[in-house]
Amino acid sequence: MITFFPTPYPEGELLYSILARYHVRSGNISPKATVEELFGSRSVTAVLDLPANVDRLISNLPIGSNYTAERLIVKNTLYPFYSAFLPPERTKITLQSMKGNSGGGIHSRTGIMASTIKENRYLRVCKECSMESLKIYGEIYWKRIDQVPGIIICPKHKVLLSDSKVLVHHDNKHEFISATIDNCNLSDEYTNLTSIEEVIESEFIPKYIQLVDNVGKLLNNRYPNKPPEWFFSQYIERLKMMGLANTNGSVRQKELRGQFIEFYGESLLEIVQSPINDNDSSWLSMMVRKPRKTVHPIRHLLMIQFLGITLEELWSVENDYLPFGKAPFLCLNAGADHYLKPVVTNMTIRYDNKIKRPVGTFSCSCGFVYARSGPDSSEEYRYKVGRVKEFGQIWEAKLKELLQKDLSLREIARRLKVDVNTVKKYGQKLREGEVELSSEGQNDVINKEGFREEWLDLQKKYPEKSKTELRKDNSRTYAWLYRNDREWLNTNSPKKRQIPTVNNRVDWDKRDEEILKVVKAVVEEILNSDDKPERITISRVGKKIGKLSLLEKHLSKLPQTNEYLLQNTDSVRDFQIRRIKWAIGECERQGCDLQWWRVAKIACIRGEWKEELQEEFENICSRIF
Template sequence: MVGFFPTPYPNELLYSTLARFHIRSGNISPKATIEELFGSRSVTTVVDLPANIDSLISNLPIGSAYTAENLIMENTLYPFYSAFLPPERAKSILQSMKGNSGGSIHNRIGVMASTIAENRYIRMCKECATESLKKYGEVYWVRSHQIPGIIICSKHKTLLYNSKVLVHHFNKNEFVPATVDNCNLTEEHKTSKNIEDAIESEFIPNYIQVVDNVDKLLNNRYSNKPPEWFFSQYIERLKLMGLANINGSVKQKELREQFLEFYGENLLTIVQSSITNNESCWLSMMVRKPRKTVHPIRHLLMIQFLGIMLEDLWNEENEYLPFGKSPFPCLNAGADHYLQPVITEVSIRYDSKIKRPVGTFSCSCGFVYARKGPDSSEDDRYKVGRVKEFGEVWKSKLKELFQMNLSMREIARRLKVDVNTVKKYGQNLGETEVELGYKRKDNLINKDSFRNEWLDLQKRYPEKSKTELRKVNSGLYTWLYRNDREWLNSNSPKKKQITMVNNRVDWDKRDVETHESVKGIVEEILNSPNKPERVTISRVGKKVDKLSLLEKHLFKLPQTNEYLLQHIESVRDFQIRRIKWAIKECQREGYDVQWWRVSRVAGIRGEWIEELEVEFERISSIIS
C-alpha cells in the first residue's frame, strides 16, 4: 500500500498521474514503482487504456475516495473509445480495465483494426503546458490531446505538437512524466505546410465542433447503444438532407461530394479519414448495415456533417417525416370535417422516376388523395396532388348540389375540383350539363345538326386528330358517341400512320469518333505542363463528356478499348510520372533535386514513400 497518491489535475491522463507519483516516490527503479502501485512487477504501462485498476485502488492510502470506475471514466480514453460500442462489449472492456485482462483491450475496442493509426508520440498543447506550469509549477499529459485524428486543442484552438515521449515506450514498465524538456516548451515548433493550410482553411470551423465533441464524449457518460441505433439515426438524417430515399438507399456519390465540400480533402487527409470512390471507403461503410466497428472520430465527423447535436444522438430518435406528423387534414370539400386534422392513415413510398417520396392519405369518409413530398412549408399539408378516390360522402354532396340546379362552374368551385371532374362524376348521376346542353327544350333531338357541327369542327381544325377534336368540344363528341357512334367513326379523321425511324447506333462510326476524342484527351493529359493527372477511364470519360458510354459500352468500341488499355495508368505508373514532373519543377525553380523536396512537390505520401525513393534514385541518375 502506498503512503500517498497525487491528486489528478483537470483532464489529466491516469498515466500522467502515476508518472508524477513515480517522481515523488523517490524510486530509482520503474519496476519498484509498478510493484508499489499494483502489487506486481509484471504490469505494463499503457497511455490510453490501462488495466489492473482494481489492483491500483486496493493499494491506495486508507480512506482514499477514488474508485476504479471513476479513474477509468475521468482519467483514461475509455469514454471516447467506448461511446459507440454495443453495451455488452463496452461493459466487458470496462471490466477488463478494472481487472488484469489488458492484453486484448485494444483489439476488442477496435483500435487495432482501424485505419486511423495511433499517435506515435504523446501530444501536448503549448498553451496548456504554459498555463499548467504557471498554475501548478509543473506540466502534465492532457488526455484529450491524445485522441488520434485530433490536431487542435479544444481549449485554445491551437495546434497540438508531438512531445519527445513515445506512446509505446521502449521500457514497458516505466511511467514517463511530462517535463519542460520533453514537451519542447523552449523550442520553436514547425508544422508541415499541409497542416498549416488546413488550419487556415475555410473548413476548420466545421472541424472545431468535432474537436469540442471529443471533450463532450470524454466528460459525459452517454448510455451505450447498439450499432443499429446510430446507423438508423444517420440514415434518417440523410433522408431529410435528400441524400437517401424513403427506402434508406443512400446516394453514395452525392454523399461523398457533399462530405468533401463540408470538410475539404486536405483536412480529411490530415485526420486520416480521406474519402475515395471505393465501395469499401469508410464513409460508404458507415451508411450500410453495421458489420464493423467504426473509429469514434469518424462517427464525430459524420455527426457534425449531418448537423446532429451530440446530446440528441443518444436521447432523441430521428424519424424521417417528409409530410410532418399525423393527423393530416382531410381535403374533401364535400365533408363536414373539411380541412380538419382527422387522417391518421398514410402510406409513403419512394418514386424512383421523380426521386421524391409520395404520400397517400386515406380518410374514413372515403376520400383518398396523394401528393409529392417532402413538405417545405405548413401550407403544403393543404395541397392535393391527385385524388385517388372521392368516396361516397363527396359523391353524395355532388348529387345534392345537382339537385339545387347550380351551374357546373359553381359546383366545381364549392367542391374544390375541376369542371371536367364534375361532368365526369355527374354523368353517373343521370342529369349533367353535358347531356342537358344538347337537348332541345321540347326534348326532340336534331341528329343532323350534331353531325353538321362535328363536320364543321373538322373544317376549322383540319390538322387535329379525332382525340384532339374531342377535347375541343367534349359534349358534342359524347352525344355522338352515345347516340350515333357508327356515323361518328366513319366521319372522323383517320388515324395517322406513324413512320418508324431507325435509331440504331452505328457502333463502328461511334468507335472511330470516340477513339479520336479519347486519343486527344489522353495526349493532352500526358503532355500537360501542369500538375499531372492520372489517366483513367473515368477521368478521360468526364473530359470527353462520354463517361457513361465508356463505363457501360466500352466493349462495343474495340478500337477505343484497345487504345485505353494501352494508355491507362496504374497507381505506380502515375506516381513515377509525378516524380518525373516534380524533378523538372524543382530544376525549373532552381532547387536542389532532393527526395524530400520532390516527394512533397509530387504529393507522394503514405506507403509509396519508401518504394518510390528507389525509383527516384534511378530516374535522377538517368537525368544527371
Template sequence: MMTFFPVPYKDELLYSVLARYHVRSGNVSIKATQKDIYGTDSITAIMDLPSHIYRIMDNLPVGHHYTPEYLIANHTLYPFYAAFLSSEHAAKVKESMIGDKGGSIYNRIGLMASSVKFNQYFKFCPKCADEEVYNLGEMYWHRIHQIPGVLVCPEHNTPLYDSQVPVRGYNKHDYRLATPETCKINYPKLNYPDNIMDKAINIAQDIDYMLNNKTENKSLKWFKGQYINRLKELGFANINGRIKQKELLESFVNFYGHRFLRMVQSDIGFNSNGNSNSNWLYEMIRRNNRSSHPIRHLLFTHFLGISPLHIFNKKIEYKPFGERPWPCLNSAASHYLKPVINDMELKYGADSKSPIGVFICDCGFVYLRTGPDREEKDRYKITKIKHFGSVWENKLKKLTNQRLSLRETARQLAVDPATVKKYAKKLDLKTYWLKRGGEDQKIVNINEEDSSVEKKVSFRREWLNLIKQYPHSSKTELRQLNNRVFTWLYRNDRNWLNRNSPKIKSTVNDNHRVDWEQRDEEIYENVRIAVNDMLTVGKPVRITISSVGSRIGIRPLLEKHLDKLPMTKAYLNDKTESIKDFQIRRLQWAVQELQKDGQDLSLWRIYRKAGIREKFQKDLQEEAIKLIVEKNNLCL
C-alpha cells in the same frame, strides 16, 4: 502499495497520473513503481485503454475515493472509443479494462483492423503547456490531444505538435512524463488554412463533448437508422433507403476536401470512372456487422449536421410531410382543412424521385401529395385526388338536386367542371346544366372521349386564371409569367389558346395616353407589398427589379419604363440589393434558422445553410463571426 496518489488534473490521462507518481515517489527503478501500482512488475504501460485497473484500486492509499468507473470515464479514452458500441459490447470492454484481459480490448473495439492508425508520439498544445507550468508547476498529458484525428486543442483552437515521447517506447513498462524538455517545437510552426482549421476545431469540439458527457450506448442498427433517415431528409437517399452513392461521396469529399480527410486518415479515393475505390463511408452506412472508427462516425455526423447530443439521444425520423395529424382537404366535409387525418402511407415516386404521401381520411377522401413539404402552406396542397369518398359524392348529389350550374357545382366541390361531369355520369345522376357560351363553356366543351381530358382542363383553367389575374398583360407577358402552361397549350391545344388569349394591341393611331402618375402610385403600393413579403417570408430571395417585377407580374414594365415611375424607382433604388448585401442577409437568415433548430453556430454550418459558395466565404467571414458573437451575447 502506494503511499500517496497524485490528484488527477482535468482531462489528464491515467498514464500521465502514474508517470507523475513515478517521479514523485523517488523510485529509481520503473519496476519498483510497477510493484507499488500493480503489485507486480510485468504490466505494460498503456496510454489510451489501460487494463488491470482493479490492481490499481487494490494498491491505492487507504481512504481514497476513487472507483474503477471514475478513472475509466474521466482519465482514459474509453468514452471516445466505446461511444459507438452497443451497451453489451461496451460493458465487455470496460470489464476487460478493469480486469486482466487487456489483450482483447483493441480487438473488441475494432482498432486492430482499422485503417486509422495510432499516433506515434504523444501530442501537446504549446499554450496548454505554458499555462500548466505557470499555474501548476508541471505539465501533463491530455486525453483529447492523443486521439487520432484531433489536430487542434479545443481549449485554445491552436494546432497540436508531436512531442519527443513515443506512445510505444522501447521500454513497454515505462511511464514517461510530459516535460518542457520533451515538448519542444523543433520545426516550423503549423499554420493550417482557415477551411482546414474550422473543420479541425469542430471535430475536436465534438470529441471533447463525447469525453466529458455521458452518452447512452446504442446498437450499430441505431446509428445506421439515424444516418439513413438524415440522408433521406437531405435528398441523398429515397424513402426506401436506397442511397445515391455517387452524389453522397462527391458531396462529402467536397465538404471536407481531400487534404483534410488525409490528415484525419479518412480520405475517399476515386478511380478514372468517378467511382470510389476506398469507400469506408458506404460500408459504415450499410454494414450492420462491422464497427467503424469513432473519428469517421463524427466526420459523417458533422457532414450531416447532427450534433453529438442528438446522434445518441434524439431519434431521427424521416417525416417529409411533418407531424400528424394532417388536414382533410375534402371541401364537402364539415372538417374541411382541419387536422383530422392520422392515416398516411408513404410511397416513393419512381418518376419524380420524391416521396409521395397518401392521406386517407375517415370520410373516404384520399389524396396524394408529392413532397417533401418545405413550408406550412404545403400541407394544404393536393397533387392528385385518389378517391373522393361518400361524403363528397353525397354533396354532389345534393348540389345536383338543387339545380345549380355546372360551374357553381364545381366551385362548391373545389374541383373542375370536367370532374363534376365525370362523377355525375359515374353515379348516374340526373343533371340540369344548360349548355351556354362564356367562360364556363370554354372549359367544359371538351371531347370526353379524349384520354387527356383532365390534363387539358387543368392547363386551360390555369391559363384563364392567369388572364383573370393579369387582365392588362399581353399574350407574350402572360407567357413569361407561366411558360410551362403556355408551352403545353401551344403544342397540344393551339386553336383554343389562340381563341382565349389577349388580342394583339394595335399601336396605329393610338391616341390613348397612359396616366403614368396614377400608374406609379398603384405600382408603388404593389411593389412595396412584394418587397416586404420577399424580406419576411420564406428563404431569402435577392431584391432586384427583375425579381420584384416577376413576383407581381409586371417585370417587362419595370425593366423598360421604370423612368416613368419616379416614386417606384426611388423605392426600388433604396431596396435593391447588391450581391454582397444579399449574401449578408442570407447569413442573418441562416443564423436564425440554425438557432430555431437548436444547432451550434459555426462558420461552416452557417455557410452551408445560407448556400454561400466557398469562393465568397473568406470575404464574408468577418460578418459571419460578428453574427455569431452577437447571437451568443444575446443568449448569455
C-alpha cells in the same frame, strides 16, 4: 502499497502521464521497479490509451485514497471516447477488462485493431498548454485529448499540436515516460510550426474545430450506451429528411458522397484518416448500411456533424421521418360535411425516383383519396392536393345534387374545389350511369349491338388511329364496352403498333480516340498546374471530363485510353513525391529554409510516409542544389 500518488492535473491528464510522474518522483531507476510498486507485478505493460490492471493499481494506493478504478478509467483514459458508440454489453466487458488483468482483447473489442484509422506514432502536446503548465505547476503533462487520432489542434488554444520525441510504442513496454521540455520539442528550434490554415482550407476550419470540440465532449461526458441499430436508425431518418434517402431507407450513395466531401473538404478528411472513395465500398457507404462491424468514433462524429445532429440530440431524441407531419390529416373533400377537418388516419408514403421526393397518399373514410409530394415545409401545404385519385361516392352525390340545381359549371367547380373539366367529366359519367341503370334488364342485347356498331364504325372512319386515340374520340362508347363487353372490345380494337428499333451501335474505336485526347489534356493540365497537386486517378479524370461512368464501366472497351491511364495514374507514393516537389517550390517562393519538417507539413505528409519519404526529399534537394 505505495506511500504517495500524484494528484491528476486538470483538463484530462492521461493515467499514463500520472504514472510517469510517479516514476520520476519515486526515484526508481528501473521502470520495472515502478511497475511492481504500482501494480504488484513486474509484467504490466505501459499502455497509453486503454490500460488494464487498474484494480491492482487502486489496491496499492495510499491509505485514505478516494480514487476508484472506474473514476480513473473514465476521467484519465480514452475509454469514454472509444466506448461511446459501442453496444452496452461490449462497453461493460471493456470496462471490466480495463479494471482487471486481461487487457489483451481490449483494443480488438473496441474496434481499434480493425480500424483503418491508425493511432499516432508519437505522443503529442500543445506548446501553449505546455508553457502554461510549466508556469503554474513547474512541469508538463500528457493530455488525453491530444492523443486522439486525427486531432491535430489544441481545443483550448486552436493551435497545431506538435509531435514529441516519445514513441507511443517504444522499446521498453514497461516504461512510463513523463513529458519534459526536452522530449516535447519546446526549444526555439521547433517554434516555427505550420499554421492550421496551411493544413486545412480556411472555409473548413470551423467544422474541424467543431469536430475537436465534440471529441472533448465525448471524453468529458458519459452518454448512455445504445445498440448500433439506434445510431443507424438515427442516421437514416435524418438522411431521409435531407433527401439523401428514400422512404424505404435506401440511401442515394453517390449524392451522399458528393455532399459529404463538399461539406468537409478533402484536406480535412485526409487529416482524420477518413477520405471518401468513389465507390460503394467506402467507410461512409458502409455506415449507412445495416451495422455489421464497429465504426471508429471519429467517423461517427463526422456523420453526426454532417447531419446537423448535436451529441445531446443523438442520444436523447429519436428522429422519426414524418414528411407530412403526424396523423390525423385533413380531408380535402369539398363535397363532405367534414371538409378541412382532421379525420384522415390512413396515409401511405412512397418515394418518387423521378422527382426525388416522398409522395403521400391520403385515404378518407368518405372515399376521397388524394396524393401530394412532400415534405411539407409549412402549415399551408396541408391544404394542398397534388392529385385526386378517387373522389368517392359522397363527392359524386354532392356533384349530382349541384347539377340538379341548374347551377353553372363554373359555380359547381368553385364549390367542389375542382376545375370545370372535372365537373364535365364526372357529370357525363353520372349521366351515363343513369342510362345504363334504366336500360338494365330491358334492352341489354340492343344496347350491346349498338355500342359494338358504333365502335366498329369509328375504326372504319379513322383506320389510322390507335385504340387510345379512338377512345378519346368516343369515350362514352369505349367506357360502356370496357365495363360491359371487355373481351369483345379487346378482340375488335386496333392492334398495338410495333415501334421499330433503331440500331445505335457504338463505334468504340472512334470513341477511344476521342476520349484519349480529352484524357491527355486533363492529365497535362493537372501535371502543369501551379496549384496544390491533385492525385491522378481514373475517377478524378472521369469527373473532370464528365465521363466518370464511361471510364468506370467500359474502360476495357477503350484500350488506348486504358493503357494511357495505366501509365499515367498516380500510385500513393508517386503522388506523395509530386506533393513534396510542389512543397519545395512553395518554400522557395516564400523564402523559407528548406527543411524536411516544413516541407512535410506543407505537403501534408504524415504517418508512416513521413520517414519513408525523407530520403526521397534529400535526393530531390541534392539534385536541385
